[in-house]
Amino acid sequence: MYHGCLRLKPAGTSYGNRYHKGLIENDMLHLQTFATVFREPKARFVSNFCDGPQHHHGMSEEQKLDMSLAIGDVNNMDNITRWKVGLAFYAEQSYSRGCYVRMLTGSMCSDADVVVDQELTDRAIKNLDQFLFVGTSENYTATVDAFLRVAATALPAVDPSTFHANHGVAEDRWTYRLQPAARIEKTIVAELSHNLECERAADIMVHTGKVKYDDPFDQAVYERAKVLFETKFGRPDTDTDESGA
Numbered sequence: 667m668y669h670g671c672l673r674l675k676p677a678g679t680s681y682g683n684r685y686h687k688g689l690i691e692n693d694m695l696h697l698q699t700f701a702t703v704f705r706e707p708k709a710r711f712v713s714n715f716c717d718g719p720q721h722h723h724g725m726s727e728e729q730k731l732d733m734s735l736a737i738g739d740v741n742n743m744d745n746i747t748r749w750k751v752g753l754a755f756y757a758e759q760s761y762s763r764g765c766y767v768r769m770l771t772g773s774m775c776s777d778a779d780v781v782v783d784q785e786l787t788d789r790a791i792k793n794l795d796q797f798l799f800v801g802t803s804e805n806y807t808a809t810v811d812a813f814l815r816v817a818a819t820a821l822p823a824v825d826p827s828t829f830h831a832n833h834g835v836a837e838d839r840w841t842y843r844l845q846p847a848a849r850i851e852k853t854i855v856a857e858l859s860h861n862l863e864c865e866r867a868a869d870i871m872v873h874t875g876k877v878k879y880d881d882p883f884d885q886a887v888y889e890r891a892k893v894l895f896e897t898k899f900g901r902p903d904t905d906t907d908e909s910g911a
Contacts, residue, residue, distance in 0.1 A: 686714075686723040686775035688768055689793070697796035701813060704891045705803045707884040708872050710765060714775070715756050716740050716864035724774025725761060733759075740864050750877070753868055757879045766887040770794055787883040791890045800894040812899045 693700070705713070714722070718740055719730040737752030756762050764782030765775040770790035773780045780786075794800060799816045801809030871877040 686721060686765070686769070688773050688775070689770060690772065694772075694793070697793055698798055700797045701799040701801075701817075702794075702797060702891075703801040703803055703809055703813075704766065704888050707766070707881045707888055708879060709803070709869070710884070711757070711762055711879055711881065712865050712868040712872060714762070714765070715753060715868055716861045722761065722776035724768070724777030724780075729761075729778060741861055743863055743867065746867075749867070750871065753871055754877050757872075757877050762879075763881040764883050766790065766884040770887065782883050784883070787886055790887055794887065794890060795894070797894075800891045802888070802891055802895060805895065808899065809895065812895070 689697075689700075704710075715737070719725075719734040719737070722730060722733065725733070733756075736755045738748055740749070740752065743749060759778075760781075761776040761778040764780075764786075767782045767787050767790040768777055768780050769775055770793045771786055799813055801813060803809070868877075872879050
């Protein structure tokens with residue numbers, strides 16, 4: 667896990683973490699080998715805002731500069747009024763929506779030139795239906811357990827003993843071996859959050875309605891992800907995750 671995002675590096679048997687980069691044309695021939703874990707769209711929105719302009723893949727440098735000037739320093743919580751203005755501005759922008767749809771159809775997460783609509787969303791869901799594994803972070807422990815079972819029996823075989831977690835200091839500092847998902851998994855998510863102070867504040871703003879945010883297209887992808895997981899593995903009890911991931 668890295669910043670709460672799935673990072674899979676099994677000795678060359680996977681492309682690895684995509685960050686905010688979408689599928690490419692050649693990937694469409696191998697979708698049955700892909701794995702993904704989705705966050706609820708509002709949680710992704712909060713995370714992407716607090717990650718800052720530099721990680722908005724698909725935007726031009728000029729667009730990133732304009733965004734940076736508009737939202738200010740997301741890490742600076744001293745001027746909360748200015749920070750709220752920046753969050754509200756970000757919520758109004760088209761590039762803050764449709765990340766899942768873009769990435770599943772060949773574009774980057776924040777490509778402002780790609781217009782997300784129902785047709786593109788239908789294509790995204792069609793591609794998602796072909797994935798080897800689809801999970802959701804709201805059922806985090808069940809997702810990890812199910813993924814390890816799938817990975818252990820997938821062809822070509824994926825060796826779970828080569829999974830690595832990046833602590834943000836030294837690459838491959840820890841190695842996780844095949845075992846049931848444990849409490850430490852959630853601890854890692856919390857420790858490696860981009861910016862806990864920013865994320866907690868933004869989460870409150872969004873979920874109380876003080877900042878309006880709605881992403882119907884990514885929500886449709888997320889709902890499909892939940893159905894795919896429940897169809898294959900049954901309806902899990904929703905995890906209680908103190909990390910807020």
